[in-house]
Amino acid sequence: MILKRAHNLKGTFQVPGDKSISHRSVMFGALAMGTTQITNFLEGADCLSTISCFRSMGIQIEHTPGLTNVLIHGKGLHGLKKPEGILDVGNSGTTMRLMSGILSGQSFESTMNGDSSIQKRPMGRVIDPLSQMGAVIHSIPGGGLAPLTISPAKGGLHGINYLSRVASAQVKSAILLAGLYADSKTSVTEPYVSRNHTEIMLKRMGADIRSESTTVTILPGAKLTGDTIEVPGDISSAAYFIAAGLLVPGSEILIENVGINSTRDGILRVIKAMGADFEILNIRNTDSETAGDILIRYSELKAVEIGGDLIPTLIDEIPVIAVMACFAKGTTVIKDASELKVKESNRIDVMVKNLSIMGADITATEDGMIITGGKPLTGATIDSMEDHRIAMSFAIAGLLSDGETTIKNAICVNISYPNFYKDLERLGAFKNN
């Protein structure tokens, strides 16, 4: 993929459905009784991996490729069947970690594997709490790495009160899902509140689940019922167009129907602090998840400090926030973000290395980065490391740089945003190419 400097991005469009909500709608729909009807499902490779895993456990899922309506014929908490082969989660950490919780409660043995990136990501963070609940999980290569084999829990699962070291919705959700199968109440406390889509959707489906401050508690025994789920647009995908609209001179972009759940809206708080010219219009609820239209205009930005409880609300947006910081006046400090090291790539290292190559003033720290804006960027050849967020962040950087930027392994955007380059084109990003 080759990108050059752009001007005047204009248009109204929608980003695809939220990845986190799409995954959960399939998983929880499978565990509910009756039909779950999903609209605006994300047809990204990660969510398609979730569909294929649940199909191989006997769940009938109606989905026509190219259409975003999906029907899940749920079979209840005990309706999954032993899969024929290995469950392949592809590139999706969310699929592997949430399914670990579900599979821990089943009466059959299963093995999950994924691609080379998944095989490097830490699964000990779900193996440990689930084992405390009585789950039997074996890391085949050892060290808490995938592939993982999950065998039936001999004495069944037990409720625990778990204090998590990390603010991670994947860890929290895995424990809560196992809690549906436990013999007593389960609670998870995290250092900061992470995205709460699991809590919202399980509650709607009938689970007895409550949140108080940073603790979520679930009771076993509830019967889940199928639901109608309108998936809002993914704010993590909108983030690239928020950045492009703010930074490409002369731009004005309206992104319709974006999920702005308060556990996900950190990027909006950051651009506000940066002095961005934007508005959130038409705020509404789509089945308990709040959505709105985001109007973005070209702006002069100033630096910000980002850390603490803000981090989980924008964790996947940090790579593109780093790009924005290169164009903001002053020094931006991003801290408390060491989770970035265990995503699809080490996102601190990859951003710092490549933005430095392009000419940015950026330094890696133990838990984040420090970026002084104002140095012009020059196009370069950037390897995405097969990480979708890296590919999309450097595509935006390419629109703001002198010369040409070439993204290697650019196709990985299909993980969360298959039409990313098409949507950029529609807004006029390739007029100069």
Ligand SMILES: O=C(O)C1=C[C@@H](OP(=O)(O)O)[C@@H](O)[C@H](O)C1
């Ligand atoms: O629960 C989810 O859907 C997700 C949680 C986050 O991961 P962590 O739970 O590891 O922070 C996020 O980075 C990921 O893209 C999706």
Ligand SMILES: C=C(OP(=O)(O)O)C(=O)O
């Ligand atoms: C980290 C991500 O996803 P996952 O953990 O599901 O692979 C992401 O989409 O940025």
